[in-house]
Amino acid sequence: MRLDVILRVxxxxxxxxxxxxxxxxxxxxxxxxxxxxxxxxxIGAGVILYAIIFGLDExxxxxxxxxxxxxxxxxxxxxxxxxxxxxxxxGNYLDYYALPIADPIISQEVGIxxxxxxxxxxxxxxxxAIFYAFAGRGRSR
Amino acid sequence: xxxxxxxxxxxxxxxxxxxxxxxxxxRHVAYVIALLTSFAMPLIAVALLIQVLxxxxxxxxxxxxxxxxxxxxxxxxxxxxxxxxxxxVAALIxxxxxxxxxxxxxxxxxxxxxxxxxLCLSGLLGITITGDAFNAFVFLEISSLATYxxxxxxxxxxxxxxxxxxxxxxxxxxxxxxxxxxxxYTMTGTLNFADIAARLQELDIETSRPVLAxxxxxTVGIGLKVAMFPLHAWLPNAYAGAPSVATAFLAxxxxxxxxxxxxxxxxxxxxxxxxxxxxxxxxxxxxLAVAGMFAGSxxxxxxxxxxxxxxxxxxxxxGYILLGVSLINHTALTGGIVHLFNHALIKGALFFAVGGxxxxxxxxxxxxxxxxxxxxxxxxxxxxxxxxxxxxxPGTVGFVSKWYLVLGAFEAGMWWVGFLILITSLLAVVYLGxxxxxxxxxxxxxxxxxxxxPPLSMLAPTxxxxxxxxxxxxxxxxxxxxxxxxxxxxxxxxx
Numbered sequence: 001m002r003l004d005v006i007l008r009v010x011x012x013x014x015x016x017x018x019x020x021x022x023x024x025x026x027x028x029x030x031x032x033x034x035x036x037x038x039x040x041x042x043i044g045a046g047v048i049l050y051a052i053i054f055g056l057d058e059x060x061x062x063x064x065x066x067x068x069x070x071x072x073x074x075x076x077x078x079x080x081x082x083x084x085x086x087x088x089x090x091g092n093y094l095d096y097y098a099l100p101i102a103d104p105i106i107s108q109e110v111g112i113x114x115x116x117x118x119x120x121x122x123x124x125x126x127x128x129a130i131f132y133a134f135a136g137r138g139r140s141r
Numbered sequence: 142x143x144x145x146x147x148x149x150x151x152x153x154x155x156x157x158x159x160x161x162x163x164x165x166x167x168r169h170v171a172y173v174i175a176l177l178t179s180f181a182m183p184l185i186a187v188a189l190l191i192q193v194l195x196x197x198x199x200x201x202x203x204x205x206x207x208x209x210x211x212x213x214x215x216x217x218x219x220x221x222x223x224x225x226x227x228x229x230v231a232a233l234i235x236x237x238x239x240x241x242x243x244x245x246x247x248x249x250x251x252x253x254x255x256x257x258x259x260l261c262l263s264g265l266l267g268i269t270i271t272g273d274a275f276n277a278f279v280f281l282e283i284s285s286l287a288t289y290x291x292x293x294x295x296x297x298x299x300x301x302x303x304x305x306x307x308x309x310x311x312x313x314x315x316x317x318x319x320x321x322x323x324x325x326y327t328m329t330g331t332l333n334f335a336d337i338a339a340r341l342q343e344l345d346i347e348t349s350r351p352v353l354a355x356x357x358x359x360t361v362g363i364g365l366k367v368a369m370f371p372l373h374a375w376l377p378n379a380y381a382g383a384p385s386v387a388t389a390f391l392a393x394x395x396x397x398x399x400x401x402x403x404x405x406x407x408x409x410x411x412x413x414x415x416x417x418x419x420x421x422x423x424x425x426x427x428x429l430a431v432a433g434m435f436a437g438s439x440x441x442x443x444x445x446x447x448x449x450x451x452x453x454x455x456x457x458x459x460g461y462i463l464l465g466v467s468l469i470n471h472t473a474l475t476g477g478i479v480h481l482f483n484h485a486l487i488k489g490a491l492f493f494a495v496g497g498x499x500x501x502x503x504x505x506x507x508x509x510x511x512x513x514x515x516x517x518x519x520x521x522x523x524x525x526x527x528x529x530x531x532x533x534x535p536g537t538v539g540f541v542s543k544w545y546l547v548l549g550a551f552e553a554g555m556w557w558v559g560f561l562i563l564i565t566s567l568l569a570v571v572y573l574g575x576x577x578x579x580x581x582x583x584x585x586x587x588x589x590x591x592x593x594x595p596p597l598s599m600l601a602p603t604x605x606x607x608x609x610x611x612x613x614x615x616x617x618x619x620x621x622x623x624x625x626x627x628x629x630x631x632x633x634x635x636x
Contacts, residue, residue, distance in 0.1 A: 080160065083153065084153070086205075092202055092204060093153060093201075095205035096204065
């Protein structure tokens, strides 16, 4: 049972790097390939790795099901909310130019960053939710 | 200020409502959100229709990016009409849903059910409202994914299989669609419907294979979503397995939207000449439509499960709608478009009544519903009246649709098509007659004997739809008039 020491240690070592790499992919997407979607998958994969090595219950202790559900819905809501802010400030839906920033290029940047944060949260949540659903099959019965 | 943003609001509102439903995850709160959102939908849609009838086409630039660069929401009479159908069905289904969902869906999944319903609604509205080929694909996926979940929530384990079957078929359909869009994009360099149409005019389509391949891919891809014969195999299982509310909603809306999208491609994008004059699309559609009408009606006769029977009948009704498209004249197209609306009313009413049986008698099998007409006379009367509409008895909406279709057939010089419409209507008499016979002329037994009328929250929406079937059957000015305008817009849009 304890023969998997190497796996446990390596997994624990990998975990912070996975998450940091996820954020790197997220924030560096401005100048290189990447973005909220890819970053979300990477971070989600980190949680999945943890669940595979330490068991589903341990993973659920760290990222409870309710948190996963909230990640998905709040992430989507952030995306939609940025659009609505554009509305309230007099632009069309999802119009970043309407954001209250003087430089139009920066306002586009801010807009897309906010949207991507929403995407990051939603995708992280969705990837984990899919894994939980599969790994938890037959448990509730 | 709000009036300018109605096109975006129509889609964004249900989308936001869906995420809020998922976020709170409380079934009562979710229901109230879904109810209020559904009530807001027809207000927006009717306002849009009035605006369009008043001032012509509305164009809304998403994110302030002007079309054809950005995503454009473009509303003319044709899709404003479809928006009204969708949102009216949505507004009627939510009051109805309260009791039926409470009985059929596990408590901890009800908030998610409403979330999925709202997602599906916003996806369908999005497909209808958008003027962008790829945006239409995204909404197609939103609505389809939500639909798979809705179907899988059915109480029966077979619902899972039906959902999976539809998932596989639907994904193939969506892939075909996106391959077609990709081909169009390579040839024209744009995704905006109007812009694609303008650039296709400059191409010599006869020698441009990719465009023809795109036409083929898109027709088959959307044909799967329409449940065009012989791509209909997913539909009966899906409708039979899904919860009653989901079945009623999907039967009244989902295939209609797909038909609209097909019309949009045939008429607005590829254009009348390419699709119907230079290539035999109409002839192929005509054969498939007639085959669907007969296969659907014949198989419906042998079903014991009423939901499955009505699903097969839907396959036949989609045949009528496609028939209206394939006869390529204004009258027939009017018939096809008005049948989009009329069939939504009829099937909505029928599935609402069946949902009542499922809730109060606990079964939807004809063999177990003996005498249900005596214990649930009000519901059964609604079923009979909606059934008469489905057959096409004069004074009901079904007659209006078939009248235009038959006129269109004669106009096209194909009198025998009118004859075929008559035969399939008689087949509808047979399969609906079986239900009526069992319901009224047998003594109540089993669950049917103890059944009482469903609550008013379910009866009222059912009877509103039945009343609409009759009102719009007697005075077709509004529906057929709008359909006629929509047909004109589509036919003229190409020149």
